[in-house]
Amino acid sequence: MKKYNIAIVGASGAVGEELLRVLEEVDFPINSILPLASVNSVGIEVECQGKTYKIEELTEDVFEGRDIDIAFFSAGGSISAHYAKFAVEAGAVVIDNTSHFRMDPDVPLVVPEVNPEDIELWEDTGIIANPNCSTIQMVQILKPLHDLYGIKRVDVCTYQAVSGAGKKGMDELVKQMQDFFAFRLDESEAKAFPYQIALNVIPQIDKPMENGYTKEEMKMVNETNKIMHSDIAVSATCVRVPVLRSHSESITVTFKDGVDVSVIEAREALENFENVKVIDDLEKGEYPMPIISTDTDYTYVGRIRKDIFSENILHMWGVADQVRVGAATNAVRIAQKWIKLQEDV
Numbered sequence: 001m002k003k004y005n006i007a008i009v010g011a012s013g014a015v016g017e018e019l020l021r022v023l024e025e026v027d028f029p030i031n032s033i034l035p036l037a038s039v040n041s042v043g044i045e046v047e048c049q050g051k052t053y054k055i056e057e058l059t060e061d062v063f064e065g066r067d068i069d070i071a072f073f074s075a076g077g078s079i080s081a082h083y084a085k086f087a088v089e090a091g092a093v094v095i096d097n098t099s100h101f102r103m104d105p106d107v108p109l110v111v112p113e114v115n116p117e118d119i120e121l122w123e124d125t126g127i128i129a130n131p132n133c134s135t136i137q138m139v140q141i142l143k144p145l146h147d148l149y150g151i152k153r154v155d156v157c158t159y160q161a162v163s164g165a166g167k168k169g170m171d172e173l174v175k176q177m178q179d180f181f182a183f184r185l186d187e188s189e190a191k192a193f194p195y196q197i198a199l200n201v202i203p204q205i206d207k208p209m210e211n212g213y214t215k216e217e218m219k220m221v222n223e224t225n226k227i228m229h230s231d232i233a234v235s236a237t238c239v240r241v242p243v244l245r246s247h248s249e250s251i252t253v254t255f256k257d258g259v260d261v262s263v264i265e266a267r268e269a270l271e272n273f274e275n276v277k278v279i280d281d282l283e284k285g286e287y288p289m290p291i292i293s294t295d296t297d298y299t300y301v302g303r304i305r306k307d308i309f310s311e312n313i314l315h316m317w318g319v320a321d322q323v324r325v326g327a328a329t330n331a332v333r334i335a336q337k338w339i340k341l342q343e344d345v
Helices: 014-025 077-089 116-124 133-149 167-181 215-228 263-271 324-344
Strands: 004-009 030-037 045-048 051-054 070-073 093-096 127-129 151-160 233-240 247-255 276-278 299-306 313-320
Touching: 004 014, 004 077, 014 030, 014 045, 014 324, 030 045, 030 051, 070 077, 070 324, 077 093, 093 324, 116 127, 116 324, 133 151, 133 215, 133 247, 133 263, 133 276, 133 299, 133 313, 133 324, 151 215, 215 233, 263 276, 263 299, 313 324
Parallel strands: 004 030, 004 070, 070 093, 093 127, 151 233, 276 299
Antiparallel strands: 045 051, 151 247, 247 313, 299 313
């Protein structure tokens, strides 16, 4: 079996570290790894599959002569905007985990369970974009339901963990909780978030847009339809909550006019969909929660119920580890599908 030379841009960050874990867990066919980051992280050692690698500085010419096959980028949109082209020019396929290329019409935006066929478009630019974490787990739930009934509209409220803001977000929540129990919460600074996050929820993620939505909310609107090749009406409200890891979503799906949805059929479609797990027994208190999804590679769905007033509306609750399912795991799954595509040629 052929083995591949991998580069990880942002190797010292939360997603970069998770990429290394996922690559090892799935026994990815690795020949060597080139971990890259800013000059501040140079020399730090990372491990994968029993081998140790030292982080090197990301530069414009670091990819030259390294025979990199796959380059994972997870160091921020501005970094991808500047450096991705150098990886492509050196012969690598770039799997980008930032928002920079997502809505580029020439760059495929891929969730392998939903639109694996779009990976074939990678040759146009040499880049495959990884969607927003909240979008990934939502479309994994929407896809089997759309195939079953046809979706007209989606209304979603997200409850997003602080790790969505990286290590600094997690550190800030932990520090504020420590300050709370030490009776000095009023002295804590809010740096990662606009307000105190401990014991609070913040109904704004990312910059406000002219239409009254935030940039994060519009990502879910636009990315959903690009991935699903659809024209579904999507409205999102994205909220930051004091949870360390795993995003939760309350999803209301309106199907096409005249559809009489069946909870049993919907549940069966979800149970049979790749990498989705149904936990749905309200009487026994069984439903998805962040403590269930964290450190797993599944999107969990439950609280599946039909609307009281409309036959064509279904409500549900979805949870997934956004560092894995919403970032690292999705990127590795893209790479696995890309490899299969090369081998099938």
